[in-house]
Amino acid sequence: MDTKVINGNRSRPDHPPGCFEVVKGVADWLLSRTDVRPRIGMICGTGMGSVPGMINVRNEFAFEDIPHFPVSTVKGHAGKLILGFIGSVPVMCMKGRAHYYEGYDIAQCVLPVRVMKECGVTHMMISNAAGALNENFQVGDVMIMKDHVNFLGLAGVNPLRGISDDRFGPRFLLTSRIYDKEMRQMAKQAAKELGYESQFHEGVFAMVGGPNFETVAECRMLRMMGIDTVGMSTAHEALAGHHCGIKVFAFSIVTNKCDMEYDSGYHISHDQILASGFRMELMIRMWISTIISLLSAELEKTKS
């Protein structure tokens, strides 16, 4: 059997989706088709479809045309990878994502993050649509993630599972500072400069597997645990990014409240979530471009 030795471990013969050779191959494929050398990676989740509109686009690829890329099957996720500039900052932006509940292996879900790293990305911004558990949050608010509870990861559905390859990062990863403090600070400053402060919070996100929305008992349990928002993405991407040394920033856009009461009659649907996200897009675009202009000074300092 044709096996390959990586760091003393024997890899599976078929090159699994998380393996370095596959990731490097995809990065080389992209870099040979663009002049953009991205520094910021962006993942735009549900309801953030028009946010990439602020990018001065140089190249655009459908996910299905990129080798090994997981293709999104969810409404509102266009499945496009954009390379271009916001101001003078080179960016690589995913318009949509593939989720674990769509049937992918968790390592396949984070392949784009590792590809970003191999393409030169040093800072990442991740968005998700999420339900609010915190009773003080309103639909239309934004929560900057200072931490997460990754229910999938805790149960072993973890992109770091499997053969450990030092070219990505260490076997045992410290995650107590997974969300970059400076980027969170810039995000809060940007919200303040724009006069959005009252709609912005900082808090703890929980990633669940989905695709069902949570039961009342589940919502109550999550809230008792101190969790502020819940969604079906992001934590595994943040983990993969942090693991390979990217500075990670993530936020939830509050698209709905979670149903905490039996027989409340409260209804949550993906279409409502898309509509709530759509209403927030202008605000998010202004906020992100302000964060990026604050970040650009730091990027200049570390230009290669």
Ligand SMILES: O=P(O)(O)O[C@H]1O[C@H](CO)[C@@H](O)[C@H]1O
């Ligand atoms: O996390 P994003 O991709 O923003 O999407 C969120 O919105 C969808 C539910 O409407 C789920 O996929 C949930 O994870």
